[in-house]
Amino acid sequence: NAGVMQNPRHLVRRRGQEARLRCSPMKGHSHVYWYRQLPEEGLKFMVYLQKENIIDESGMPKERFSAEFPKEGPSILRIQQVVRGDSAAYFCASSPSTGDFSGNTIYFGEGSWLTVV
Amino acid sequence: DAKTTQPPSMDCAEGRAANLPCNHSTISGNEYVYWYRQIHSQGPQYIIHGLKNNETNEMASLIITEDRKSSTLILPHATLRDTAVYYCIVRVFGAAGNKLTFGGGTRVLVKP
Numbered sequence: 001n002a003g004v005m006q007n008p009r010h011l012v013r014r015r016g017q018e019a020r021l022r023c024s025p026m027k028g029h030s031h032v033y034w035y036r037q038l039p040e041e042g043l044k045f046m047v048y049l050q051k052e053n054i055i056d057e058s059g060m061p062k063e064r065f066s067a068e069f070p071k072e073g074p075s076i077l078r079i080q081q082v083v084r085g086d087s088a089a090y091f092c093a094s095s096p097s098t099g100d101f102s103g104n105t106i107y108f109g110e111g112s113w114l115t116v117v
Numbered sequence: 118d119a120k121t122t123q124p125p126s127m128d129c130a131e132g133r134a135a136n137l138p139c140n141h142s143t144i145s146g147n148e149y150v151y152w153y154r155q156i157h158s159q160g161p162q163y164i165i166h167g168l169k170n171n172e173t174n175e176m177a178s179l180i181i182t183e184d185r186k187s188s189t190l191i192l193p194h195a196t197l198r199d200t201a202v203y204y205c206i207v208r209v210f211g212a213a214g215n216k217l218t219f220g221g222g223t224r225v226l227v228k229p
Contacts, residue, residue, distance in 0.1 A: 004160075033216055043161065043219040056216060091160050095215070105151075106217055108160035 002027065004094050004109035012115045019079040019086070021112045025094030032075040033093040033106065034067055043091065049075060082116045089113050121205045126224040129199075135192040137223055139205030142186040148209045150181060151217065152190045154201040161204070161219075164190065195227045 005024040013019050025032050034046040036059075048056040049069040060067070064082075069075040079086055093108040122140040129135040141150065151166040165172055165179045167188075172179045178191040192199055204222040208215075 031215070035219075042221060043155075045216050045218060048216050089158075093161075093217075105163055105166065107163060108153075110160045 004092055004107055006090075006092050006109035006112050008112060009110065010113045010115070012117060013082050014117055015083055016081050019082050019114055019116075021077040021079075021090050021092075021114070023075040023077070023092030023094075023109060025075070025092075026107055029094035029096050029107075031095045031097070032069050033095075034075075034077050035091040035093065035108075037089045037091065037111075039088070046077075079114070082114070084116045087114055087116045121207060121220055123203075123205050123220065123223045125221060126226070128226050128228055129192075129195045131197060131227055131229050132194055135195045135199065135225060135227070137190040137192075137203050137205075137225065138187065139189070140187045141205070141207050144185050144207050145209065148207045150179065150185075150188050151206045151208055152177070152179065153204045153206065153217070153219075154199075155204070155222075156198075156201040162201075164203075166208075195225075197227050197229065199225065200227045201225060 004026055007022050011019055030051055032049045035043045036046055037043050045059040047060050047067045051069055052071050064080045066078045089111045091108050091111045093106045095104050095106040149166050149168050152164040153161040154164055155161045165174055165177050167179045167181055181188045202222040202224050204219050206217050
């Protein structure tokens with residue numbers, strides 16, 4: 001069973017360009033989370049999605065950032081008009097349905113490293 | 118979600134047990150204790166979780182006090198590859214509360 005797959009692993013963008021990061025959750029998982037880790041800082045929650053729905057976007061910057069998790073295909077984190085401060089590692093995670101309280105586990109991908117030049 | 122308190126760093130000798138403490142004095146009855154670690158330049162890796170009882174798996178053991186106000190993660194035989202930042206997280210379930218909130222963690226350095 002493949003883990004959470006993220007691509008690209010490394011992405012370089014010039015200021016003002018768009019960055020698209022993709023995340024395929026583990027098989028059978030319907031919940032996706034995005035986290036950002038700035039250099040030498042901790043992991044910060046950005047957004048939590050279920051298929052076709054954004055459940056919690058309390059950590060998303062108000063402008064330029066958006067996320068989706070369509071019915072078919074991977075989840076996409078989109079950053080428009082990137083700036084140098086967007087340079088960071090972006091981690092995607094997934095979990096199965098939270099229908100029970102047995103302790104469903106969230107699993108992380110290996111991250112996408114965005115460098116803005 | 119309840120907050121956790123961990124020492125910022127600790128050293129451990131290779132081959133010895135590493136005992137990582139975590140305080141979560143405001144934990145609620147429906148909150149689980151989760152442990153993750155992040156090795157440099159990698160994604161966070163799930164280690165173990167528990168609610169009330171002690172838990173053990175192939176990676177570690179989790180000891181939760183009877184009052185659930187603190188816990189200890191035990192790596193039985195630390196290796197150099199266990200050098201990482203270890204995060205203790207309490208997590209409540211609910212429609213909007215399913216995410217993990219990471220604190221500063223404990224930076225563990227395993228020395229030869």
